[in-house]
Amino acid sequence: MPNRNMMIEVENLSHTYMKGTPMEHVALKGAGMYAYEGDCIAIIGHTGSGKSTLIQHFNGLIRPETGKVIIDGEDLSKKKLDLKALRRKVGLVFQNPEDQIFEKLIGDDIAYGPFKLGLPVKEVRESVKWAMDVVGLDFSRMKDRQTFALSGGQKRKVALAGILALKPKILVLDEPTAGLDPRSRNELLDKIKFLNKEEKLTVVFVSHNMEEVAYLADRVYVMADGTDVLNGTPKEIFTDKEKLKRYQIGTPETVQVLYRLTNLGFNVNTAAFTINEASNEIIKVLAGKEEGTRYV
C-alpha cells in the first residue's frame, strides 16, 4: 500500500435511476475503487456499464444510495455535506463541454467558479491566467473572445480551464478526448499528464481509447454491468489474454501488433505495450535479432 493519502474510496456502491417508476434502471451494483494522492486512474468498460454514474458521485452530483464514497477522508453519505467545498476539491469535466460553458466571453467563463467562491479579483485573474496557460489558451489574445464561436476542441479547453481555475486536488474527466482531432488529442493528453505528474493532481478519467489509457494511467478499473470486474496496471490488464477475452476488453493497437507477431512465430514481448517499447520489439524483429525463430 503506498505511503500516500487515500483520495477516493468507493465501496459496494449502488445506484438506481428513476427508482420506483416503470423506467427504473440499476446503473451501479456494488461497485468499488480507490485512488491514492497523485494516482492517475482510468475507468474503462462497455457503454452503459456505469462509468459516468460512478464518477458523478465524486463531486456530489449523485449522492451515495447504498455503499460508501469517501473523498479525501470525507464520507459523502453524511447529511451536512459542504458541496461547495467538495466541488472546489473535486473538479469534474463533463463529456460534453457545452454542458459546462455558460458565459459569453472565454475569460468570464473560466473566472466564474473562482469569482463565485468570493476570491479577490487579483487572485481570480491569476487563477484564470494560470488555467488558460495550462490548457494552451493565450490569456490576452483569447480572454475576450466569444465562447459560442469556438471549435469543439477549444470549447473542451475552456471547460477544462474553468475547472482548473478552482485549483482542484482531484481532476475527474469523462472521455476527455472524445471527438478531438489527433493533434488536439495529443496536446490534451500531455496537459493531463503534466497536471498529474508535475502539479500532482489526482486524476480519474473515463475512456474508450486504449492508447490513451496505456499512455496516461497508473491503474485501470474495468467496469461491466454496474460493477468493477477487474483492476490492475495497464500492463497487467492488457497482457492478460484470458481476461481480455472474458470481459471483451479492447487493447492498444501496439498490443494487437505484438500478438500478431507472436502468432506468426516471432519471439516478441507482448507486455511491451507503450509505443516506445513496442517499436523496440518490432525493430528487434526487423533486425532479425529475436530469439527462437531461426529455423535454418
Ligand SMILES: Nc1ncnc2c1ncn2[C@@H]1O[C@H](COP(=O)(O)OP(=O)(O)OP(=O)(O)O)[C@@H](O)[C@H]1O
Ligand atoms: N439520468 C438517467 N436516467 C436513467 N437512466 C440513466 C441515466 N443516466 C444513465 N442511465 C442509465 O444507466 C446506465 C449506466 O449509464 P452510464 O452513463 O453510467 O454508463 P457509461 O458506462 O458511462 O456509458 P458510456 O460509455 O456510454 O458513457 C445506462 O444503462 C444508462 O442508460
